[in-house]
Amino acid sequence: MTAAFRISGAGRLSQARTASFSFDDKSYTGIEGDTLASALLANGVHLVGRSFKYHRPRGFLSAGAEEPNALVQIVRDDARKTPNVRATVQELYDGLTANSQNCWPSLAFDIGAVNDLASPMFSAGFYYKTFMWPKSAWKNLYEPKIRAAAGLGVSPEKPDPDHYAARYAHCEVLVLGGGAAGIAAALAAAETGVRVILADEQAEFGGSLRFESGARIDGQGGFAWAQGAVAKLKAMDNVRVLSRTTAFGYYAQNFVGLVERVSDHLKSPGRELARERLWQVRANRVVIATGAIERHMVFANNDRPGVMLASAARTYLNHYGVAVGRNVGVYTANDSAYAAAIDLKKAGVNIAAVVDLRDNPAGPVIDEARALGIEINFGRAVISAGGKLRVSSMTVQPKNGGGERTVPVDAILMSAGWTPSVHLFSQSRGKVAFNDETKRFVPGTYAQDCVSVGGCNGTDGLDATVDEAYAAGAKAAKEAGGKAGKSAKPKVDAGESCSRGMLGAAPGAGPGTTVKAFVDFQNDVTAKDIRQAVHEGMRSIEHVKRFTTNGMATDQGKTSNMHGLAIAAEELGKPIPQVGLTTFRAPYTPVTFGSIVGHARGALFDPTRRTATHGWAASQGAVFEDVGHWKRAWYFPKAGEDMHAAVNRECVAVRKVGGLFDASTLGKIEVVGPDAAKFMELLYTNPWEKLETGRCRYGIMLREDGFIYDDGVVGRLAPDRFHVTTTTGGAPRVMNHMEDYLQTEFPHLNVWLTSITEQWAVIAVQGPKSRDIIAPLVEGIDMSDEAMPHMSVREGKICGVPTRLFRMSFTGERGFEVNVPADYGEAVWEALWAEGQKHGAVAYGTETMHVLRAEKGYIIVGQDTDGTVTPNDAGLDWAVGKKKTDFVGIRGLTRSDLVAKGRKQLVGLKTKDPKVVLEEGAQIVADPKQPIPMKMIGHVTSSYWSENCGRSIALALVAGGRDRMGQTLYVPMPNGTIEVEVTGMVFVDEKGERLNG
Amino acid sequence: MLLIRCPYCEEERPELEFRNAGEAHIARPTNIAAESDDDFEKFFFIRANPKGVIYERWRHIHGCARFFNAVRDTVTDKFIMTYKAGEPKPAKLPGAAK
Numbered sequence A: 001m002t003a004a005f006r007i008s009g010a011g012r013l014s015q016a017r018t019a020s021f022s023f024d025d026k027s028y029t030g031i032e033g034d035t036l037a038s039a040l041l042a043n044g045v046h047l048v049g050r051s052f053k054y055h056r057p058r059g060f061l062s063a064g065a066e067e068p069n070a071l072v073q074i075v076r077d078d079a080r081k082t083p084n085v086r087a088t089v090q091e092l093y094d095g096l097t098a099n100s101q102n103c104w105p106s107l108a109f110d111i112g113a114v115n116d117l118a119s120p121m122f123s124a125g126f127y128y129k130t131f132m133w134p135k136s137a138w139k140n141l142y143e144p145k146i147r148a149a150a151g152l153g154v155s156p157e158k159p160d161p162d163h164y165a166a167r168y169a170h171c172e173v174l175v176l177g178g179g180a181a182g183i184a185a186a187l188a189a190a191e192t193g194v195r196v197i198l199a200d201e202q203a204e205f206g207g208s209l210r211f212e213s214g215a216r217i218d219g220q221g222g223f224a225w226a227q228g229a230v231a232k233l234k235a236m237d238n239v240r241v242l243s244r245t246t247a248f249g250y251y252a253q254n255f256v257g258l259v260e261r262v263s264d265h266l267k268s269p270g271r272e273l274a275r276e277r278l279w280q281v282r283a284n285r286v287v288i289a290t291g292a293i294e295r296h297m298v299f300a301n302n303d304r305p306g307v308m309l310a311s312a313a314r315t316y317l318n319h320y321g322v323a324v325g326r327n328v329g330v331y332t333a334n335d336s337a338y339a340a341a342i343d344l345k346k347a348g349v350n351i352a353a354v355v356d357l358r359d360n361p362a363g364p365v366i367d368e369a370r371a372l373g374i375e376i377n378f379g380r381a382v383i384s385a386g387g388k389l390r391v392s393s394m395t396v397q398p399k400n401g402g403g404e405r406t407v408p409v410d411a412i413l414m415s416a417g418w419t420p421s422v423h424l425f426s427q428s429r430g431k432v433a434f435n436d437e438t439k440r441f442v443p444g445t446y447a448q449d450c451v452s453v454g455g456c457n458g459t460d461g462l463d464a465t466v467d468e469a470y471a472a473g474a475k476a477a478k479e480a481g482g483k484a485g486k487s488a489k490p491k492v493d494a495g496e497s498c499s500r501g502m503l504g505a506a507p508g509a510g511p512g513t514t515v516k517a518f519v520d521f522q523n524d525v526t527a528k529d530i531r532q533a534v535h536e537g538m539r540s541i542e543h544v545k546r547f548t549t550n551g552m553a554t555d556q557g558k559t560s561n562m563h564g565l566a567i568a569a570e571e572l573g574k575p576i577p578q579v580g581l582t583t584f585r586a587p588y589t590p591v592t593f594g595s596i597v598g599h600a601r602g603a604l605f606d607p608t609r610r611t612a613t614h615g616w617a618a619s620q621g622a623v624f625e626d627v628g629h630w631k632r633a634w635y636f637p638k639a640g641e642d643m644h645a646a647v648n649r650e651c652v653a654v655r656k657v658g659g660l661f662d663a664s665t666l667g668k669i670e671v672v673g674p675d676a677a678k679f680m681e682l683l684y685t686n687p688w689e690k691l692e693t694g695r696c697r698y699g700i701m702l703r704e705d706g707f708i709y710d711d712g713v714v715g716r717l718a719p720d721r722f723h724v725t726t727t728t729g730g731a732p733r734v735m736n737h738m739e740d741y742l743q744t745e746f747p748h749l750n751v752w753l754t755s756i757t758e759q760w761a762v763i764a765v766q767g768p769k770s771r772d773i774i775a776p777l778v779e780g781i782d783m784s785d786e787a788m789p790h791m792s793v794r795e796g797k798i799c800g801v802p803t804r805l806f807r808m809s810f811t812g813e814r815g816f817e818v819n820v821p822a823d824y825g826e827a828v829w830e831a832l833w834a835e836g837q838k839h840g841a842v843a844y845g846t847e848t849m850h851v852l853r854a855e856k857g858y859i860i861v862g863q864d865t866d867g868t869v870t871p872n873d874a875g876l877d878w879a880v881g882k883k884k885t886d887f888v889g890i891r892g893l894t895r896s897d898l899v900a901k902g903r904k905q906l907v908g909l910k911t912k913d914p915k916v917v918l919e920e921g922a923q924i925v926a927d928p929k930q931p932i933p934m935k936m937i938g939h940v941t942s943s944y945w946s947e948n949c950g951r952s953i954a955l956a957l958v959a960g961g962r963d964r965m966g967q968t969l970y971v972p973m974p975n976g977t978i979e980v981e982v983t984g985m986v987f988v989d990e991k992g993e994r995l996n997g
Numbered sequence B: 001m002l003l004i005r006c007p008y009c010e011e012e013r014p015e016l017e018f019r020n021a022g023e024a025h026i027a028r029p030t031n032i033a034a035e036s037d038d039d040f041e042k043f044f045f046i047r048a049n050p051k052g053v054i055y056e057r058w059r060h061i062h063g064c065a066r067f068f069n070a071v072r073d074t075v076t077d078k079f080i081m082t083y084k085a086g087e088p089k090p091a092k093l094p095g096a097a098k
C-alpha cells in the first residue's frame, strides 16, 4: 500500500521496494532509499521529538545534516541503541526500529512540557542563575535532575559489540563535498592523473542537485549528471570515491578526519563489516565544496511540527516523492522558496499563500509562481504559526503592522536565505570575511593549502559554481604535480535563480516582543533570549553564545548562528563583523567514540609486556599485578592461602632458606665507550672513575634541581662498559634523560647508550641458600665470598648459556641476580627452581619483594620519594660524591630550600599497637588534639605487615624526621587516631650481617 | 597531526614520532656548581613561553632518536624550520619580513 503522502510519479525511489519500520512501537512502511524522515513524512508523521528545555513538540526542520529537531534513538538490540540520530540522515532499512527521545510518558503528551508554561524561569542564563546555591545541591539534586529531565536519548547498557575500522590515506587533491561543485572539481583534478579522494556525507552524490529541479548539465538533469560523473570518477584508478563519509575535522597541514558510515544503513550488517571507518587523510591540496545551508525565518511558534525549510520540502518531494502537506504556506525573504512552491504546486499540492517579506521582488520564479495561480503577498510577514502538535495555520500581517489574517495550512515552508558552510574552512584556521552586500561570512584569508568553491565560497548560481570549481580542481591538481587535463568542463545548460535573504528576527519577533521565535531549535533559544543576554551585559558573541547556549547543541548552530549574531548585533547597535562570528570547531557533525577509538580497546587498548617466566608463574597459580605495561607476579598463593598468608610464607622462607624472584622488568641500560666512566660521573651523584671492573655500586640519579630522579645498581663489566639498572617504571625516561645529556650537553663524550631491558631476563635468587642454589649450574665463576664479594658482577655461564651474574641484594640477605639472554630466561628459571626445591626455596612475587626491602629500609623511588626528595632527605647522603665538581643536580642540591632545616626526611615508624598496619599515604601530626585543619608534618610512604618482625612496619616522610627518633607521633584516621613511634629505617639485621649469611 | 621535518632523517614525519623537549638554546653552564642563585634560577626555572615564535627542542624518539631544534609559531602551531642540535639560533627565519 502506498503511504498517504507519497506522490506517484514524483521522486527517484522505486515504489516496489518497500521496507517496514517502527517508530515509537507503531509500524509503518517506507521505501528503500528513504531516510527515516522521508519515510515518516510519507506516512504523514511530523511530530517526532520534544525539545531540550521546554519539551515543545518538534518535527523536521531540514532534510539533511543540519537537522536540529528530529533526533531519535535507533535500536538494533540491547547493545546497539544509538541516541541522537538525526532522522533526516538515517537511511531506512527493513526492520528499522526508532524511538522518540526526551519525552515522558509519551510523545504526544509530555509532562515536561510544563517547562514551556514556566518558561520565564528558563530564560537565557538560567543554568547560571538558578542552580548556584547551595553548592552541595548541585551534586545531589540539580545535576541528577537536570540530566534526567534533559535526556537526549539513553546510552545502551552493554558494551558496543561492533567494530570500527581505520584507514590512513594520502592524496594530491581531497575534495570535500559531492555536489555540483565537488564533482566538477574532482573531475578536473582526476584527469590530471593525481590521486584524488572525493567524499560526501550523503548516500548518493549530488548535493543540492537532489532538489534543484531546474538544474541541467551536459544535456541531462542535474542529479542524473551527478550520478554519471561519479560513476566515471569511480572507474578511474587514481580516484577514491567515498559516500556516506563526513569530513568532520580539518587539522594542521591539510590533515582531514572523515568518518565513513559503513553499515548503519544495512538491515543485517554482519560481523565482517565494520560499523564505521575513520579516515585520516593527508592531502597536498584540499578543495572545500561544502555548499550552503538554508536558514529558517525567526517568527513566533516557528518550531511547530510541519514548519520546515523550503529546500527540505523540495528534497522530500523531488528526491523521495513525498509531499510534506496538502495545503502548504510559504514564508520567505528570498527567491528560493518560490521554487519549492512551484514544485509542490506542480505535484498537486495546494499552496495556500506565499508570504514574502520583500516589497516588490521580481524574477522568473516569481513570474512562474504567479502563472501557476499561486497567491503571492509581498511586504507581509507571518507573525505566528498556529497549532500545537502540528502547524494548523499561519497568521499574516503587513510587515509594518496592520490587519491580521489567519490562513489555514498544514505545513509552512521557510527560507530566510542561505548561509555558506564555512565550517571546515574555519577549522583550517582560515579567517572568514563579512560581505556587507550579501550579508554573508565567506572565506577570506587562507591558512592552509586549500580552496573553497561554490556555495560555501558565497558563489551564487550553478554556472558560476561549476566554472569556479572546475578551475579550482585543475589548479589544485597542477600545484600538486598533475599534468594538464584535456576534457572540457561540464556545460551548465540551466540553473536556478538566486537572491539574498535576511538575517535576524522577522517582524513580530523583534525588539520588545516576548514571543517564542526560535533561533536555535535544539537548545530552545529564542530571539528574546539573545536580546536578554545583551541587556544583561554580554557584549561579545562568544559571551552571548555561552549565556544563551545558542549554537552550542549537537547541531553546532548550523541554522542558528547567523540569526543569533544578527539579533545580538542589532541589539548592540553594532555592525555584524564587529560583534564577530563564533569559532567553528570539530566535529562538523557528531562522531561516535567508537570511530575515534577504533581497534584500540579491550586487549588492544594498551600493550601488555610479559617477562620470560610469565607462563611458568601462571602455571604455578601466580596472581599478577600491573606495573606500567608489565604483568608482574604479585604473589604465589598455595591452595587455601589468601594474599596475606602467601606473602607471610614467602617472606619468612626467603630469609630462612631462599627465594626466586623475576626481576626482569627492571630497566637496563648499557653505557659503553672510552668516556663511559666520565659520563656516569656526570649523570649519577656517585663517583665511578675508581669503581673497579667487576664491582657494583648503588647509584642515584638526580634532576638538575637536586631531587632524586631514579636509582639502581650499576655493575662495571669493563673499564669502558657499565651495566646500569633503573627502576621498572623509570626505564624509558632514564634512557631519555641520558640521551638528552649525551646528545645536547655532553656531546664531546664518546659514549653509546643501549637499552637492554628486554634483552636480559633477570632472576633474583635471595636468601642464605642462594649461593648453594646457583653454584651447581654455574661455570667459570668463582662464587666464594673472597672471589665474589657482595656488590660484584661476573661474566660466565649458567646452564651453558652466557650470564652476567650480579651479587647484590634487595632483601638484605645474601643474594644474586642472574642475568641471562631473555630467550633462555624460562629454561634457566626452571633449572634454578629445581635446585631451589632441593633446599625448600620459594618463588616470590612483587609484594614479598616490597616487604623484604622495607624491612631493610631500602627505598623505592616513586613510592618513598615523590620528586621533591633529595638524597639527604632519603638518608642517602653517603651516595653523593663529596669531592665531585660536577654532576647533574650538583647545583640544585645547594639551593637554600634544599639545605634548610626542617625538611621532610625518611624515617621508620612503628605503631604502638604492633598489629595495626598503617595506610600508605596517611597523614602524620605531632598533636592529635589540635583543631581541624591540623598541621600535617608528613605522611606514610610504605607500610606492611612484617611476618619476620612479628609486627607492622612503615616508612614515612616526616618534617625534621631524623631529629625525632623515639618521639611519639599520631596518624589521625576516620576510625580513630593511631599512635606511632619514630624509628630508624632498618627493621631487620641492622648491622647488615646477613648479606654474607 | 603536524608534520615535522627531522633535520637528521631529512624528511617530514608525523608528529606521533616526536616528543617535545622544552625550550632550546639554554646551555648548561660549564661550571654549574659555581652559579649564583640568580643565574641558576634563570638557567633552570625561567622559560620564555612566548606568544609567537618559539625556539624549542624536539626528539625524533620513534625514529632516529636524535634531539634537534625547531622554530615554531605558538599561535598557528606552524613549524617555521628545524635544525640540528648544536647549531646556532638562525639569524633569519624563512618567510620572515625582509
Ligand SMILES: [Zn+2]
Residues within 6 Å of the ligand: B006, B007, B008, B009, B010, B060, B063, B064, B065, B066
Ligand atoms: Zn630523525
